[in-house]
Amino acid sequence: MTAFPLLDPALCFVILTTAVLAVAIRTVFAAVVSFIVFGLLMAIAWVRLGAVDVALTEAAIGAGLTGVLLLSTVARIAKHRADRGDDVPILEGPEPDPAPTDPLPGLATQSLAIVLSAAVAAALVAAVALLPVPAPGLVAEVGSRLSETGVESPVTAVLLAYRGYDTLLEIVVLLFALLGVWSLTADARWGGQPGLRHLARPDGVMAYLGRLLPPIGLLVGVYLFWIGGYRPGGAFQAGTVLAAVWLLAVMAGLVPIPKVSGIRLRLALVIGPAVFLAIGLAGYPLHGAFLGYPPAIAKVLIILIEAGLTISIATILGLLVAGAPEERPS
Amino acid sequence: MTAALDAITVVFVLAGCFFFLAGNVGLLRFPDTLTRLHALTKADNLGLGLVVIGLMPRMDHPLSALKLLLVWALGMLAAATVGQLIARSVLRRGLPIWKGPQ
Numbered sequence: 001m002t003a004f005p006l007l008d009p010a011l012c013f014v015i016l017t018t019a020v021l022a023v024a025i026r027t028v029f030a031a032v033v034s035f036i037v038f039g040l041l042m043a044i045a046w047v048r049l050g051a052v053d054v055a056l057t058e059a060a061i062g063a064g065l066t067g068v069l070l071l072s073t074v075a076r077i078a079k080h081r082a083d084r085g086d087d088v089p090i091l092e093g094p095e096p097d098p099a100p101t102d103p104l105p106g107l108a109t110q111s112l113a114i115v116l117s118a119a120v121a122a123a124l125v126a127a128v129a130l131l132p133v134p135a136p137g138l139v140a141e142v143g144s145r146l147s148e149t150g151v152e153s154p155v156t157a158v159l160l161a162y163r164g165y166d167t168l169l170e171i172v173v174l175l176f177a178l179l180g181v182w183s184l185t186a187d188a189r190w191g192g193q194p195g196l197r198h199l200a201r202p203d204g205v206m207a208y209l210g211r212l213l214p215p216i217g218l219l220v221g222v223y224l225f226w227i228g229g230y231r232p233g234g235a236f237q238a239g240t241v242l243a244a245v246w247l248l249a250v251m252a253g254l255v256p257i258p259k260v261s262g263i264r265l266r267l268a269l270v271i272g273p274a275v276f277l278a279i280g281l282a283g284y285p286l287h288g289a290f291l292g293y294p295p296a297i298a299k300v301l302i303i304l305i306e307a308g309l310t311i312s313i314a315t316i317l318g319l320l321v322a323g324a325p326e327e328r329p330s
Numbered sequence: 331m332t333a334a335l336d337a338i339t340v341v342f343v344l345a346g347c348f349f350f351l352a353g354n355v356g357l358l359r360f361p362d363t364l365t366r367l368h369a370l371t372k373a374d375n376l377g378l379g380l381v382v383i384g385l386m387p388r389m390d391h392p393l394s395a396l397k398l399l400l401v402w403a404l405g406m407l408a409a410a411t412v413g414q415l416i417a418r419s420v421l422r423r424g425l426p427i428w429k430g431p432q
Binding site for chain 2: 204205206208209212213216
């Protein structure tokens with residue numbers, strides 16, 4: 001029970017409003033800002049639901065990283081338009097009207113669309129309304145067997161022990177996403193530095209922040225990784241913080257962004273999935289199953305996997321923001 | 331004792347909320363980017379600081395209260411830096427600057 005009975009309804013209302021704005025608003029920049037606000041409000045909603053792990057991830061990845069990716073996309077589109085000589089600035093005006101499209105579909109088609117949409121909405125409402133109370137789940141079972149995994153955080157146990165397979169595939173998907181970005185590179189530029197521009201003046205406030213924050217950020221990142229074994233935290237949140245610190249130092253012009261052909265960079269990218277796979281395969285001889293951890297050393301193995309994942313996630317997320325290589329390899 | 335701590339929390343959090351509200355009014359009503367920045371960064375520094383002070387007696391452990399202080403320090407650092415960067419970009423692009431009531 002909350003002291004402010006209107007807090008949750010108000011939160012739901014602004015979440016829905018920002019969600020509608022993000023889709024419906026006509027200025028791309030405003031839509032992206034609405035989406036970022038939506039992500040932050042969702043993080044608060046997850047806290048209200050008691051899911052602090054999800055809230056951390058939502059704030060870091062849903063609002064933070066995705067927001068940065070979308071904002072840099074907007075800036076890139078604006079630059080592209082300016083180069084082409086379009087006079088509609090993307091940051092200020094609505095989108096130019098597209099070329100004349102086909103006439104509106106007929107009355108029958110429109111009616112059918114309305115009926116189908118209403119049917120889907122009704123089915124969703126029915127599905128939610130018919131959920132059994134209390135909802136079925138494995139909460140009690142996870143809680144009673146938590147000690148076998150060696151970790152004390154049930155979320156970490158689910159992510160790396162009970163559903164380790166999902167997490168392994170997730171990190172591989174993330175790696176593929178980076179390969180997708182890299183595949184947009186022009187042939188001549190392959191192997192060069194990603195096109196993250198740094199315009200910071202060497203004596204400016206950005207360079208100052210780039211010196212001041214990384215030690216604190218590194219500490220917070222390592223803390224989030226280590227605390228994942230007991231309390232909310234873990235590889236994804238830690239990786240995001242480390243990636244942000246890295247990007248900050250790059251944007252402040254303090255460290256060069258590495259070439260995508262660098263061997264150390266490639267190793268950092270694959271160490272997480274590689275450690276995960278190696279420990280997973282070792283599960284066959286050690287415990288008789290893929291990703292089976294012997295209870296005696298389960299905690300050590302999970303921490304090892306998390307450490308590898310933290311390095312890889314930080315590198316992948318940073319390079320996702322940095323984008324495809326744009327400088328020719330020298 | 332508990333009542334006194336409760337009173338501290340209520341007073342400081344309310345004062346913090348007032349500065350956030352004032353900052354938002356300034357963001358909506360002030361005439362140009364620099365004055366709006368002024369309103370926003372003051373709200374961040376003072377509003378967040380007062381809320382943090384108000385919440386510190388609620389923490390179970392002194393270390394948690396220190397973490398709250400760290401949040402405030404980082405918030406101030408971020409607000410000051412972003413304020414500088416946005417103001418610089420306003421000057422560089424030659425965006426309109428308010429010169430007082432005409």
